[in-house]
Amino acid sequence: MLLFLFGAESRAAEPRRVLMLHAFNYTFPATTLIADSARKRLLERSPQPLEIDADFLDLARNTDAEYESRIAMFLRTKYEKRPPDLVITLGSAALPFIVRHREAIAPNAPVVFTAVSAQSYGALQLPSNITGIISEFNLDKTLALAERLQPEASRLFVIAGSGEADRRWQSAARKTIEAHQRKFEVTYLFERSFANLVEEVSKIPRDSIVMLLTVFADSEGNAFVPAHVAGSLSAISPAPLYAPYDTYIGNGSVGGFVETFESVGVRAADMALQILAGKDPATIAPQTNPGQAYRVDHRAMARWKLQESKLPPDTAVLFKEPTIWSEHRGAVVGAILIVALQSLIVGALLVQRRRRLRAESLLKESEERMTFAAAAANIGLWQFDQHRNELWATEHCRAMFGIARDAPLTRDTFLSAVHPDDLQTATQALKRSLETEQPAISDVRIVLPGGEVRWIRMRARSYQEDNGESEQGGGIFIDVTDQKSAEAETALQRVEIEHLMRVSVLGELSGSIAHEINQPLTAILSNAQAALHLLAQNSPDLAEVRDALEDIVHEDNRAGEVIHRLRSLLKKGERKTEYVNINDLVRSTVSLLHSELIGRDISLRLDLDHAPFLTRGDSVQLQQVLLNLVMNAMDAMASTPIAQRSILISTSGPQAGMVDVLVRDRGHGIHPKANGRLFEPFYTTKNHGLGLGLTLCSTIIQAHQGRLTLVNDERGGAIAKFSLPVQQPTLHAA
Amino acid sequence: MTDEFTVYLVDDDPGVLKGLSRLLRARRYEVKAYSSPRVFLDEHDMAVPGCAVLDVSMPGLDGLEIQRVLTAASGYHRPVVFVTGKGDIPTSVRAMKAGAIDFLTKPVKDKDLFEAISHAEARDAESRQLHSEMKSIQAKVSNLTPREREVFTHVVAGRLNKQIAGDLGTVEKTIKVHRSRMMEKLGIRTVADLVRMAGKLNLSR
Numbered sequence: 048m049l050l051f052l053f054g055a056e057s058r059a060a061e062p063r064r065v066l067m068l069h070a071f072n073y074t075f076p077a078t079t080l081i082a083d084s085a086r087k088r089l090l091e092r093s094p095q096p097l098e099i100d101a102d103f104l105d106l107a108r109n110t111d112a113e114y115e116s117r118i119a120m121f122l123r124t125k126y127e128k129r130p131p132d133l134v135i136t137l138g139s140a141a142l143p144f145i146v147r148h149r150e151a152i153a154p155n156a157p158v159v160f161t162a163v164s165a166q167s168y169g170a171l172q173l174p175s176n177i178t179g180i181i182s183e184f185n186l187d188k189t190l191a192l193a194e195r196l197q198p199e200a201s202r203l204f205v206i207a208g209s210g211e212a213d214r215r216w217q218s219a220a221r222k223t224i225e226a227h228q229r230k231f232e233v234t235y236l237f238e239r240s241f242a243n244l245v246e247e248v249s250k251i252p253r254d255s256i257v258m259l260l261t262v263f264a265d266s267e268g269n270a271f272v273p274a275h276v277a278g279s280l281s282a283i284s285p286a287p288l289y290a291p292y293d294t295y296i297g298n299g300s301v302g303g304f305v306e307t308f309e310s311v312g313v314r315a316a317d318m319a320l321q322i323l324a325g326k327d328p329a330t331i332a333p334q335t336n337p338g339q340a341y342r343v344d345h346r347a348m349a350r351w352k353l354q355e356s357k358l359p360p361d362t363a364v365l366f367k368e369p370t371i372w373s374e375h376r377g378a379v380v381g382a383i384l385i386v387a388l389q390s391l392i393v394g395a396l397l398v399q400r401r402r403r404l405r406a407e408s409l410l411k412e413s414e415e416r417m418t419f420a421a422a423a424a425n426i427g428l429w430q431f432d433q434h435r436n437e438l439w440a441t442e443h444c445r446a447m448f449g450i451a452r453d454a455p456l457t458r459d460t461f462l463s464a465v466h467p468d469d470l471q472t473a474t475q476a477l478k479r480s481l482e483t484e485q486p487a488i489s490d491v492r493i494v495l496p497g498g499e500v501r502w503i504r505m506r507a508r509s510y511q512e513d514n515g516e517s518e519q520g521g522g523i524f525i526d527v528t529d530q531k532s533a534e535a536e537t538a539l540q541r542v543e544i545e546h547l548m549r550v551s552v553l554g555e556l557s558g559s560i561a562h563e564i565n566q567p568l569t570a571i572l573s574n575a576q577a578a579l580h581l582l583a584q585n586s587p588d589l590a591e592v593r594d595a596l597e598d599i600v601h602e603d604n605r606a607g608e609v610i611h612r613l614r615s616l617l618k619k620g621e622r623k624t625e626y627v628n629i630n631d632l633v634r635s636t637v638s639l640l641h642s643e644l645i646g647r648d649i650s651l652r653l654d655l656d657h658a659p660f661l662t663r664g665d666s667v668q669l670q671q672v673l674l675n676l677v678m679n680a681m682d683a684m685a686s687t688p689i690a691q692r693s694i695l696i697s698t699s700g701p702q703a704g705m706v707d708v709l710v711r712d713r714g715h716g717i718h719p720k721a722n723g724r725l726f727e728p729f730y731t732t733k734n735h736g737l738g739l740g741l742t743l744c745s746t747i748i749q750a751h752q753g754r755l756t757l758v759n760d761e762r763g764g765a766i767a768k769f770s771l772p773v774q775q776p777t778l779h780a781a
Numbered sequence: 782m783t784d785e786f787t788v789y790l791v792d793d794d795p796g797v798l799k800g801l802s803r804l805l806r807a808r809r810y811e812v813k814a815y816s817s818p819r820v821f822l823d824e825h826d827m828a829v830p831g832c833a834v835l836d837v838s839m840p841g842l843d844g845l846e847i848q849r850v851l852t853a854a855s856g857y858h859r860p861v862v863f864v865t866g867k868g869d870i871p872t873s874v875r876a877m878k879a880g881a882i883d884f885l886t887k888p889v890k891d892k893d894l895f896e897a898i899s900h901a902e903a904r905d906a907e908s909r910q911l912h913s914e915m916k917s918i919q920a921k922v923s924n925l926t927p928r929e930r931e932v933f934t935h936v937v938a939g940r941l942n943k944q945i946a947g948d949l950g951t952v953e954k955t956i957k958v959h960r961s962r963m964m965e966k967l968g969i970r971t972v973a974d975l976v977r978m979a980g981k982l983n984l985s986r
Contacts, residue, residue: 562866565887566794569866572888573800580807580891595803602796642866645840 062096063323065089066131066153068145070138070162072105076274076294077308078137081161084312085135085319092320100131106140107210107263108270119148126152133319136160136179139167139212146171157328161315162308165335166215175329178318180311183336184291186223186258189303192341192362193256193289194229196301196353202255203231206248206280208271209238210263220260231256241265241276248284255286259300274298287351293342296365301353302343310338418443421523430521431458431477440524447503447524449495466492466500476505477520490527502531541746546619548743549671552678553616559643560613567606574599612639615667616674622665622750626776629660629669629706633696636673640681647681648689654697660706662771664751669771672744672755676710676767679740682733683714683765705753705770713764717757725757744769786902787811787831791821791847792864793839797887801834801864804891810898818842822850827859830909832882832901834894837865837872845872848879858908860901864889911981918978921967929963932956936963936972937979 067085069078086099102125104118131153136142142160149156160179168181193200205224207216217237224233236247244265251257262276274294281288281299293305314337322328341359345367348355355364418441421428427444431437438458445452448464458477465473469491476489486508492500507522553560574595581587581595612635633655644651662669677694684692691713700706717725721732726745741757748755753771760766788810792798795816802814811831815821818839833851835844842850844863851859861881865872868886876884882904883897925933928949935945942960946953969975 558867565866566797569864569887569889570794570796570800572890573797573804576891577800577804577807580804584807591803591807595800598796598799598803602800605796642838645838646867650840 062098063093063133064098064100064129064131065319065323066126066134066156067099067101068134068136068141069101069103070106070136070141070144072103072108074272075138076272077292078162080294080308081137081312081315082135084309085161085316086312088313088316089319092316093323095323097323100126104141104144106138106144107212110211115144115147119144119151122148123151130154131156133322134158135315135319137162139163142167142177142179143171146173146177157322159315159318159322159328160333161311164215166219168333176327178328178331178333180314180318180337181333181335182306182311183339184306185304185336185339186220186260186291187227188341189289189291189305190224190227190256190258192303192343192359193258193287193301195357195359196348197254197256197287198357200254200256200286201232202252203233203258204236204248204251204255204286205233205258205260206236206244206262207260208262208264208273208276209266209268210261210270213237213261213263216260220258238266240267241269241271245279245283248280251284251286253285257284257286257288259288259290259295261292281347287347287353296342296344296347299347300344301347301351302341302365304339305342306336306339307342314338425526427524428521429461429524430519432519444524447501447526448493449497451496464493464495466494468492473505476507479507482509486522490531501526501528503527542619542621544739545668545671545743545747548675548739549616549667552671552674552740553613555678556639556643559641559646560609560639562642563609563639564606567602567609570602571599571606574602609639612670616670618667620667622668624663625666626661626774627664627666627669629662629698629708629771630655631659632666632669633673633698633708636670636677637696639674640677643681644694647684647692649681649684649692649694651677651694651696654695656698656700656706658701660698660700660773661775662706662751663774664771665747668747669751672747672769673708673710675740675744676769679767680710680712680714680765683712683716686715687713700770701773704773706773707768707770710767711760711764716759716763716765726755784830785811786905787813787829788898789821789825789831789833790814791818791833791839791844792816792836793818794836797836801889801894804894805898808891808895818844818847822847825851830905832860832862832898832905834862834864834898837863837876838867845876845879848876848881852880858904860904860908862894862897862901864894915981918967918982922982924966925963929959929966932959933963933975933979936960937976 067082069075069082071078073079082101089097089099102122106115109115134145134149134153134156136145136158139162142158142163145152145158149158155176158177158179160177162182163179165181165183190203203224205220207213207220217235221235224231236244239247241262244262248257257280259277259280261273262271263273264270273292275298277288277290277292277295277300278298281295287301288299289303290300291303291305292300293307296302296305314334318328318331321331341362343358343362343364345355345364348364358364418428421441422443425443425447427441427447429438429440429444432439438456438461440456440461444450444456444461445454448461450456450460450464454460462470462473472489473491476487476491479487486506488504488506490502490504493503494500504525504527505522506525507520509520578592578595578599581592633653637651637653640651673696677696680694684694693713695709695711697709697711698706699709718732725741727742741755745755748769748771751771753769755767755769757765757767788805790798790802790805790812791814792801793816798814798816802812805812813824815824818841822842833847835847837844844861844865848861851861858880861876863873863876863881863884864887865884866887868884873884882901883893885893885897922930922933931949932945935948940948942953942956946956949956964970964975967975967978969978
């Protein structure tokens with residue numbers, strides 16, 4: 048007993064979940080009306096808290112099986128954690144859908160269906176815990192209404208579209224009309240394109256009856272909302288248009304014998320409430336058309352000059368303007384005025400209140416949504432009031448900054464989490480955010496209580512107050528640690544690859560470079576031995592010995608320079624920024640290639656501009672680029688006749704602040720197939736190439752704000768050109 | 782023009798050129814240094830005794846090509862010593878086959894260089910002597926009449942006077958006269974000397 052009580056209590060505390068499954072999308076008035084009234088009724092009458100969800104299956108527009116399984120999968124995932132306790136379906140297609148997928152989406156949940164035709168209901172073998180409202184759209188009685196209003200009409204036009212539901216109507220309509228007592232001259236406007244339908248309807252004679260069923264789709268496959276079609280067609284129809292649908296009333300149709308969708312919603316909600324209260328759904332029999340009645344639109348009647356007196360008794364006349372005016376004008380006018388005025392005020396107040404409530408709820412909803420979305424995206428939202436030195440931030444910011452649950456969210460709490468080295472950046476960013484309307488972005492490190500360091504990107508901007516002063520700044524925090532570590536890793540890999548490429552280029556050149564060192568060594572040895580021989584003589588020529596020693600020093604320096612150049616190329620290091628003299632760079636690079644060029648019988652000419660161009664960058668990397676380009680030029684000339692093998696390196700400029708460095712060869716040039724792919728990583732035309740040389744060169748030059756291009760020389764061979772911005776050191780006045 | 786033994790040094794690297802010439806001068810050699818192979822070939826005088834010390838790899842014209850040009854220019858072999866930074870086997874084989882004295886790798890040890898040069902000096906003296914000898918022989922041969930020359934070739938070929946007379950359509954006596962005149966003009970007494978001289982002539986051809 049006690050256990051049961053606890054059970055009941057815990058059940059009561061947990062809200063019951065109702066899922067409304069719409070067959071269509073939200074633009075279909077019929078199902079939307081049912082859903083709205085059902086929702087309203089449920090919330091009004093339920094003794095326990097309810098959580099009402101809705102999903103739009105949109106099955107009319109998406110008919111493939113794959114779509115159905117996808118949406119079923121989606122819903123299964125969506126409601127996996129919190130399965131619905133009850134499902135209300137809206138529209139006939141939603142019922143077979145939930146019957147097929149109920150075990151996945153809402154296991155064992157009872158289902159209340161709505162807007163299902165008797166025919167569809169009969170065709171379904173429904174489990175016992177499914178019940179609901181069967182809607183029969185009564186064409187016969189609607190036709191009877193039209194007969195009463197237009198007794199002399201002899202022609203009948205029946206309209207239905209080409210959708211699945213439309214086609215069901217087509218056969219049902221033929222049967223009903225054939226069985227109908229009075230015989231008409233009938234024209235069936237089925238399976239037409241919408242344009243054709245419009246044309247046909249506009250030509251209908253005035254004294255005919257137009258019966259609009261449904262147009263979910265036209266013969267060209269365009270999808271429609273039937274109630275909207277009713278609006279379009281009734282606007283152009285010369286003859287009165289009737290329909291067995293409540294939603295068409297107000298959209299131009301005269302009316303018919305219709306079920307009001309609101310009443311369907313209310314009945315369905317009542318069934319749902321009984322089931323939620325514990326009643327066995329098997330004991331609740333499905334109901335058919337609980338609220339059907341004759342309903343007409345007074346304005347449509349007036350438009351087609353139909354007489355109200357001919358209406359069947361108990362007909363609900365909607366949109367009727369009061370006629371009391373004409374009878375008791377004098378006596379009532381004052382009262383009406385007051386009433387009108389009052390209602391106007393009341394109405395205005397109501398409208399305002401509704402608007403405000405709506406705005407409030409929208410705001411709340413939007414805020415909740417935003418906070419949720421931000422937290423899901425690992426983004427913290429914040430606002431800072433300078434005047435009050437107050438910081439507002441979403442709860443998620445606590446997690447990001449590792450701030451304890453009970454600690455206040457103030458400016459200082461946040462700043463205390465910031466890495467000491469970045470504190471200045473953070474405070475300045477906050478300050479700047481208040482000074483400028485431009486969004487400011489800065490990345491700072493924060494230290495979590497466990498010692499973990501994370502990168503947070505602060506995006507901030509200020510809000511101008513009415514008086515033009517900005518006292519409020521705000522923005523977002525994004526955790527960019529992963530991005531930063533990926534960036535760092537990429538940079539590391541880039542350094543690694545650049546280094547490897549340099550090593551491999553130098554490896555190719557090793558023989559030649561050894562020769563460059565061997566030459567001064569030879570000179571040194573010869574001079575030293577000469578000196579020894581001189582000293583061994585009886586009266587040594589000391590001046591000559593001195594010269595020899597000086598030459599030794601000079602040659603030693605020369606060897607040292609080669610080694611220095613090599614060492615800097617072989618060293619793995621961060622990118623440096625210094626002033627680089629481009630002509631010196633060319634000369635120093637070429638000096639490493641001296642004997643390689645001789646070995647390959649290539650003559651190299653320099654045509655360097657007299658002006659000493661300076662650029663800012665990393666000389667080792669720029670040297671690597673030049674080395675690579677010259678090596679490429681040399682490789683390109685392997686099959687060029689020896690007499691024609693030549694490379695010209697020239698510098699010129701500055702043009703538009705850029706200095707150009709050209710490496711021109713007389714080789715095979717760039718193959719048209721390779722053009723455009725040369726800078727792609729791992730693309731190579733060489734047998735021994737890795738395909739990274741030019742990619743790297745291009746990356747390096749771009750990092751120096753320059754540009755690398757490769758074109759064919761019309762005189763044969765290729766021209767590699769890179770341009771770098773000229774940057775003269777600024778001289779500070781003392 | 783001195784007749785002193787001269788070392789012609791050709792290397793495109795000015796530092797090496799300077800060092801090597803200083804070393805050789807310290808050893809009292811007459812040195813002519815060239816950084817350009819072309820200039821060297823233009824200024825080079827075969828009449829001056831000496832040897833060439835050539836760098837193998839130079840832009841334009843490498844050492845082996847210079848060696849070829851030197852040999853082609855005259856019948857006389859100028860002794861060549863190669864120095865190289867990259868002493869690869871195929872190049873050294875080619876150089877030695879073309880008659881190089883030595884093939885030294887840089888940095889060059891003074892002992893090796895001096896040894897190679899003294900070797901070259903001896904070779905040069907030898908070939909120079911041979912050359913002058915040849916010149917005097919050629920001068921003597923050029924004094925012979927066509928008939929005497931014919932007799933000369935026949936004698937060297939080992940034919941007897943009688944046979945020669947038959948070949949040339951004359952009598953033995955006439956041949957004897959030609960033969961003694963020919964020997965006299967050439968300053969030779971025995972057939973063995975004549976054969977040796979013919980051998981030398983052939984060599985130089």
